[in-house]
Amino acid sequence: MIGRIRGILIEKQAPEVLIEAGGVGYDIQIPMTSFYQLPDVGREAIIYTHFVVREDAQLLFGFANKSERSLFRELIKANGVGPKMALTIMSGMSVEQFIQCVNFEDVSSLVKLPGVGKKTAERLVVEMRDRLKNIALTATEHVSLPSEQQSIESTFVSLNDSKQEALSALLALGYKNAQAMQVIKAVYQDDMSSEQLIREALRAMA
Template sequence: MIGQLKGNILEKHPPIVLIEVCGIGYEINMPMTCFYKLPEINNIVTIFTHFVVKKDVQLLFGFTSQKERILFRELIKVNGVGPKLALSILSSMSAQQFVSSVEKEEINALVKLPGVGKKTAIHLIIEMKDAFKKIYNDLFKVNSEFNIINSKLSTNITDVEAEAISALIALGYKSQEAKNMIIKLGKSDEKSCEVLIKTALRNII
């Protein structure tokens, strides 16, 4: 795995930069938000990389910071999102802007991204929120509904209940509304997240 390269910039042809490291030239695909941060040709630069190997091609994707690389790696885990689409997403908005759009469930903003339809936008919101819960407190320093659930709104709420509340938020319910739906079900160690969600939804019909 090639995780980082430090070398001299030989060529810049968006979105590809050619970097010479110990006499070897590496072609690196970069999101435009990172590409624009590069110094001019014949300058030394450090790039954090992600190496993709397919049957007929090997590709290096590069980023100017570790947070962009982490976000890229989480993006390609999302159903329907491959490396090229992830690169396109991060070329169209910064990591911070993307996090904010997912946080606020701004589907209209996400579907404006090249290659992102409504179905993919929904997958991004549902699947990326879970990833953000684990990584973005240190990387992005933003407030999230997950933090709200796990702090101000989540006193005495179990992990299973918090997971169910998060799923309801992903379905379009407001955080307080989702919390109330789960609290009304009462406490039970035998209830799974799936059961909580199904029961909560059944009670509002």
């Protein structure tokens, strides 16, 4: 099992990155909380990973630290939560914030995340309560320094690079095109990087 990758960050297009280690390039899907902590392209990064093997695909998920990976592993054990939803949850809140939601039974914060309905949120609060003890907080352990598709494609043409990357990331996380565009336009400021724009958009939708 692949548990950690140390290599050069070749590409980063949220929510995916490409890291080259030992002459091999690894495509890794990561939550936005980890994405924010990545170094610049061309620099070395260390990412903790979780490898998923399915009949139709082999997927590698990455995290800034062990606590994020632990939360991901516990989330995908929950009824009705797959890797994609787990990444969406972790992109919308930190490990500490998720633990707080569970401890205080804050269902309202969870249902604001795309794809998380009230029943799913309530189930998460119940199922995750006993699993939180398996998550060791290590916040200092960061990484190193189809009809709708046509409208989405036409939207990209009118956006600058940072807006395109932000829209792509939000769509990959499960947000609807119209919702994502509205928030991006509301929070965008001149010279904003894509990472800053994604962060502000997610914060505005929280």
